[in-house]
Amino acid sequence: MENDGRRFFRVISNQVRFGCGFRTVEGRKQYFAWHGYPNRNDDFFTTTEISEREFLQIGSEYPREIQADRETAEIFRKKYIEGHKVLLEGWNKLL
Known part of the structure; x- marks a missing residue:
């Protein structure tokens, strides 16, 4: 977990990869969620913009890191x- 007040990045599950965070863009916090599909040694990540309410909801749903299965990750993805608006998408690319 990385947090310096201007940027926060959190891994919820590292087995089936997904998480959330925020970054400061032009003086405002931009909240995001990310999800990855593994393919051997690489992951195809999609990062989307979410609301502050959704960010806080994720924190209450997943208060600590878990070892999620594909079903749990799919629920998160949906x-x-x-x-949601895609901020970044690609192989091994995260904000």
């Missing part, structure tokens, strides 16, 4: 990735 809730916080699908239908």
Whole structure:
């Protein structure tokens, strides 16, 4: 977990990779969620913009790091990735 007040990055699950965070863009916090699909040694990550409310909801749903299964990761993806504005997408690319 990285947190310097201007940037925060949190891994919720490292087995099936997903997490959340925020960064400061032009003086305001931009909250994001990310999810990755593994392929041997690489991951295809999608990072989306979420609301502050969603960010806080993730914190209450996942108060600490877990060893998630694919089903749990898929629930996260459907809730916080699908239908949200994509900020970054690509192999091994995270904010």
